[in-house]
Amino acid sequence: MLTLTKAILRGATIGAVGLIAVSANAADISGAGATFPYPIYSKWADAYKKETGVGLNYQSIGSGGGIKQIKAKTVTFGASDMPLKPEELDSAGLLQFPMIMGGVVPVTNLKGIKPGEIKLNGTVLANIYMGEVTKWNDEQIKALNPGVNLPNTAIAPVYRSDGSGTNFLFTDYLSKTSPKFKTLIGANTSVQWPAGIGAKGNEGVANMVKQTEGSIGYVEYAYAKQNGIPFLAMQNKDGKFVEPKITAFQAAAANADWAGSKGYYVLLTDQPGAESWPITGASFILMYKQPQDAAAAAEALKFFAWAYEKGDKLASDLDYVPMPPAVVKMVEKTWGESIKAGDKPVWTASAQ
Template sequence: MRTIGAPLAVLTATALSLTACAANEGTSAAPAGGDTTAAQTSTLSGTLAGRGASSMSVAQQTWIAGFQTANPGVTVNYSPDGSGAGRESFISGAVGYAGSDRALKDDEMGAGKFAGCTADSNALNLPVYISPIAIIFNVEGVDELQLTPDTVAGIFAGQITNWNDPAIAATNEGVTFPDAAITAVHRSDDSGTTENFTDYLHQAAPSVWTEEADGEWPAGFGGESAQGTAGVVDAVTNGVNTIGYADASQAGSLGVASVESGTEFVGPTAEDAAALVDASPRIEGRPEHDYALELNRTAEGAYPIALVSYALVCETYQDAATAELVKAYMTYMLSDEGQAAAEEAAGSAPLSSTMQQSLQSAVDSIS
């Protein structure tokens, strides 16, 4: 977990500055493209506005700081007002790019639908940020936990209610579980984390979890609710014999379960979460360089519970200066340095080199 997590203090300090534009200063980030002299020679200038998902707000601020260090003449502003607000602003042309916890749907796509793009241009969905979602637990006397998809679904659906249930014991040989009730904690607010978690349950355990994926917890499934990621983590930490789900970077000292994926049990490591993206097919019928994905949460060996956030951009921009800034900023996001910086600051899982190369080809096609 230390390889994908960031200290909570760092995350908190960073989050305090999210609504302000990042300063055009810094000392450690290398320039986009790996040219260590670019900070002195870059002629790129202008202001780029972005808006959208709060899930990647820490990563965005980290990317902005590194990019602006390499390009002192550029200011990038990102307002983390939520995925829906980001999509609306991108469609209306109010921002040059947006962040979204889901790709644009088929009926949202199409030439002529985006005010900032040319009339013959569609949008591109680029999966730039992967955030593993951990199943966190606080169970007396238990340090490690392995769960099958059906068991996870049974616990959160309220069908498995005691920690000494045979279904739990079956995949945890040698572990002594207390004869105690399970307190399963879920989000009380509408969240991308819940939508991705319930999508996993529906795909991996459809006979148990019969509900479709949704950002709101289904009524009648019981459990304890808490507001936001911090609320779930606090409830699991301060409760007794509790279990919940949250961004892996926020798990802290809590136990983190491994889940069955094919013939093995995997945890929310960066490598296994990135494997989910690589194993997921692109949605058919989209533009050549669009990378909207159908997440395959049953892929062998991949960690199946992760949130994938997209950058929404134009194929062709009406304003050439905006296109230049978008291409340069997206290139920095996708670079080894950009992905590593986000991993350190936000606990995200870096894209695989294969996916980086594919997305860079998409960015290169922007005009």
């Protein structure tokens, strides 16, 4: 099996290819969706396969594709970084729960620029993606970066061309910080970008940025880290410039009110706090409350329970934020109460 680093550096188009190269069998778990959590799902899948012999076939096709596939009942679970609203969950007979948290980071390809050397705020970042700021030495960027030798290089915005939760988190943040962006483009898994270059998946955006001088893109942090792409520092809601790292993601995640949010519908973008990274988000799992294949659903929940219990270090190593123990208890209680075959729970803690 390719290592995660090699897979990302090669920009593998995962599509219908499983996370790990395993022979398909009845015990394998099927899922599809977000590319945001792909690096950690890959790590978990590899470790879980070695421990249990059960494989995970996950199609990293974007949140929009994951939502479509779970609604079409072609996979046991879907994964999305855009949480579905409670009314949509109810109408589809779905349950959602948060699996992991992390950060979306702006990345760039500019000669001589070190990671974090260029600082932006949400307004200027929105203006870049609206095609209004077109050069790296534009006055708006200069004002935020006194003393930085900004080149007279054209900015090439790179965006996600597929329906994705990364798109949603990024556009949700820009919509919160730029009223004009909210009106003209808005927040969604797929939007009409007025300028730039489209690329598929976090993998595709990372590779396009690496190949394009003067580019700017946005990817889940693990992709920036694994590919060695310089990130930009961002001004957060408290007016502080912060760099992407696990403590900054944790600071934003600390504000989450999971217990008070129906259907675990929580958005973590533009959170207050001096240390908070402004484009933080959770990745969610979608499953049916009355699954067609109860055994397959039980296998999936066993994997997620294992990841909650044993996957924290693997997650932290990739700068994801594991779900807090209190949230895990809430989620597992929800599984027992809501995911059933007839009137019997598909999963129980004692079955682990």
